[in-house]
Amino acid sequence: MSTAYADEVQESVPTRPASPAPRSRRLAVPVSAIVTAATLGLLQAWALAAWAAQDDKALRDVLIKWDAGWMTKIAEFGYFGFSVSPDPSERVEWQSVAFFPGYPVLVRMFSSPLSVLGKQDATFIAALVVSAAASFVFAWGVARLALDVARRMPTEGSVPPALSVRTQVVLTVAVTVLAFGAPMSFIYWMPYSEALFSALTVWALVMMLRRRYLAAGVLTLFAGLTRLTAIALILTLVVVAAVELWGWARRRPGFPVAAVTAPFVGALGMASYLHWADGVVAEIGGYFAAQERGWSSQFDLGLATLSWLSEHLVVQNRGDHDEVAYVLSSWAIIVAGVLCASSLWPLLRRWLPWQVWLTAILVAGSVLGSDGIMHARPRLLLLPVLLLSLPFVVRGVLWVARDRTRRWGGGVLLAAAGVVWCALGFGFFGWMIVEFQYGI
Numbered sequence: 389m390s391t392a393y394a395d396e397v398q399e400s401v402p403t404r405p406a407s408p409a410p411r412s413r414r415l416a417v418p419v420s421a422i423v424t425a426a427t428l429g430l431l432q433a434w435a436l437a438a439w440a441a442q443d444d445k446a447l448r449d450v451l452i453k454w455d456a457g458w459m460t461k462i463a464e465f466g467y468f469g470f471s472v473s474p475d476p477s478e479r480v481e482w483q484s485v486a487f488f489p490g491y492p493v494l495v496r497m498f499s500s501p502l503s504v505l506g507k508q509d510a511t512f513i514a515a516l517v518v519s520a521a522a523s524f525v526f527a528w529g530v531a532r533l534a535l536d537v538a539r540r541m542p543t544e545g546s547v548p549p550a551l552s553v554r555t556q557v558v559l560t561v562a563v564t565v566l567a568f569g570a571p572m573s574f575i576y577w578m579p580y581s582e583a584l585f586s587a588l589t590v591w592a593l594v595m596m597l598r599r600r601y602l603a604a605g606v607l608t609l610f611a612g613l614t615r616l617t618a619i620a621l622i623l624t625l626v627v628v629a630a631v632e633l634w635g636w637a638r639r640r641p642g643f644p645v646a647a648v649t650a651p652f653v654g655a656l657g658m659a660s661y662l663h664w665a666d667g668v669v670a671e672i673g674g675y676f677a678a679q680e681r682g683w684s685s686q687f688d689l690g691l692a693t694l695s696w697l698s699e700h701l702v703v704q705n706r707g708d709h710d711e712v713a714y715v716l717s718s719w720a721i722i723v724a725g726v727l728c729a730s731s732l733w734p735l736l737r738r739w740l741p742w743q744v745w746l747t748a749i750l751v752a753g754s755v756l757g758s759d760g761i762m763h764a765r766p767r768l769l770l771l772p773v774l775l776l777s778l779p780f781v782v783r784g785v786l787w788v789a790r791d792r793t794r795r796w797g798g799g800v801l802l803a804a805a806g807v808v809w810c811a812l813g814f815g816f817f818g819w820m821i822v823e824f825q826y827g828i
Contacts, residue, residue: 425568488615516579558785595607
């Protein structure tokens with residue numbers, strides 16, 4: 389380990405600090421994450437409003453498109469008896485059950501006081517509040533996960549680094565920019581369930597890495613009430629339980645009750661909703677039949693994805709905004725697939741904890757291996773792309789921080805990369821949400 393890094397790496401971080409850190413140190417990470425996320429969100433909202441205005445569109449109309457309309461309608465009216473089209477006679481019968489209740493229920497809870505006070509657009513305002521709050525929790529969770537990854541990442545001397553407050557803040561800003569500057573990342577601020585599900589997922593992973601398995605199981609329970617892809621967390625908890633049982637069988641230090649219980653707790657949310665949904669749409673075959681009939685969503689081992697890519701890799705008519713969006717979506721799918729394959733390297737090098745890797749791969753596999761709305765894939769792949777990119781960003785930040793001679797040049801390089809990443813990410817999102825006429 390280099391002497392220049394001595395001010396950054398003092399000793400291996402203990403599992404439980406001997407004394408509580410000063411309040412300023414404990415607040416550095418959450419405050420940095422929230423401020424960075426809020427700054428990016430405000431900048432993106434301002435730029436999006438300007439872009440939409442050029443097309444004579446209001447920002448509210450852009451934010452309430454597609455799934456956002458479904459979410460707010462479910463929050464306001466329940467699962468049935470409303471219309472998502474201009475024709476009020478076209479009432480929803482069964483398509484709405486594809487959307488899990490976690491996010492709409494929270495929106496309903498926050499909108500009720502506003503409705504009582506006669507506030508117009510109460511549901512829409514409440515949805516934005518819920519998404520913003522979830523985004524801040526998500527940003528904090530990403531930072532905590534990145535710090536846990538950094539502390540497990542070996543250095544030249546094979547000693548995990550004890551990070552200074554400065555390094556923690558830099559790392560927090562870097563991974564928050566990675567998350568909230570990515571293509572389609574403005575979706576976190578919209579009336580979508582992305583921010584809520586992502587927040588629950590990253591904190592569940594933080595709890596797993598810290599061996600707080602019951603907490604991870606409870607968070608997974610709520611994730612299972614939010615998105616079907618919570619199956620990835622449930623399966624990860626099953627593998628965690630198997631690993632803990634194997635360790636107990638070999639050493640018998642004490643039966644791992646929490647680890648074995650966690651998968652059952654985590655599965656309760658999803659199982660409960662699917663049971664209810666199967667009952668209310670039993671006449672068409674249950675929840676998965678509604679998914680297939682309403683949204684053409686079914687697992688097909690990636691055949692539909694490969695068919696889509698074969699047709700939408702090159703723009704034939706640049707004046708066709710929809711075709712451009714199709715091609716952008718296709719290349720986002722390809723990048724995600726390449727990242728999944730390349731993630732084996734940081735996994736085998738132990739830069740990336742296997743719990744994080746497995747969850748990300750399972751989410752990506754469920755998305756890439758299913759039929760459905762292909763141009764929504766960039767949004768659905770946001771979380772696995774973030775999780776699989778973490779070790780590279782963490783490694784880059786630590787490489788810069790490790791040597792004083794690299795800090796200025798490396799810092800400028802990291803800042804420039806962040807600016808380019810955010811610009812590309814917003815350009816991608818702006819095109820998909822303003823110029824593209826279909827669902828995202």
